[in-house]
Amino acid sequence: MEEENIDLSSQVGIKLREIRRNKKISLEELASLSNVSKLTLGKIERGETNPTVNILWKICRGLNIPLVSLLSFEEDIEVRRFVSNYHFVGSNNDWFIDPLFKTVGTEWYRASIEPNSEYSEFHLAGSEEIALVLNGQLEMKVGEKIHQLNKWDVIKFKGEEPHTYINRSNEKVYLMLALSYTTP
Template sequence: MEIETDQIDTAIAERLKALRGRRSLTLDELSNRSGVSRAMISRIERGEASPTAQLLSRLCAALDVTLSTFFASERDEKGPLARRAEQPIWRDPETGYERRAVSPPQTASRIDLVEVELPADARVTYPPETGKAGMSQHVWLFSGVLEMTVANVTYRLAPGDCLYMSISEGHVFHNTGDAAAHYAVVLDRGRN
């Protein structure tokens, strides 16, 4: 379900504002927790700015939600099936990174499945999420090449390779190839 940029910006704005309100956080408090400026958070909440993958990751960490949880609307029907045509897709405005939330929303599973396409020469950096101790992920590359840097160690993945890492460690996804890298992220949220 590819959503137009204006629609996704509106959905992100509404979701960010709702999650911040649910946690009774002011703009200043969320800014302090995330390291994202108050002005930028305000612009995102008004639908005037499209957050990058890195910025959205920092906001999600500060709100104690995964990206999959962030994109799962509370209106999404709980159930065991997520049809491909209904899976939300988000595109990072900075890198072109495209993220499809594959897992059925609103289930009790601690696993989130995400399909990703990272354009040639794109790089996405995620800071350490120390509040996410116990969370881990597997990155399984289907096509292309991918360099993963985890805790200052770089791994070069070829199709079929799978890399395991803790979310609490900073990591970098870098497509060093000439074509898009297509991969799955299997995120384990740890204990529910």
């Protein structure tokens, strides 16, 4: 299982360095754009650390790219096992997100949120997010509006809007997420 994390970390680092260099951005410039330290960025590029999803979102917003841009999916047929360790975690280890696939214009993720916890984020301008609750109950705060969601409920909203996944229950809640961008 740890080998999958090492491979993913290395893959993210290689992709980050490639994207940064193609955009002709130095590590110092990316640190300034993303609010992530140069030291941390260097460790990510060398595959020496497994960055949290919070750090990856900051980097992607700084580079103005979708999160899945840092991941390569090059096979014709892919299977993502539910029990794999192929995921990134939130800063408090209460939010887990598995990048699954990137199809034309859409990224697919499997996520979970631990009991009695919450996770907040926002995405690039022009993005749209869809979340499907697979079990239990979830409270979604999008902007200032709060939505109560139950098993199999689906919500769609502008991804650039600050949003928070809130699990007030005593069970882990699983989600399927789709994130679409108007620009590649």
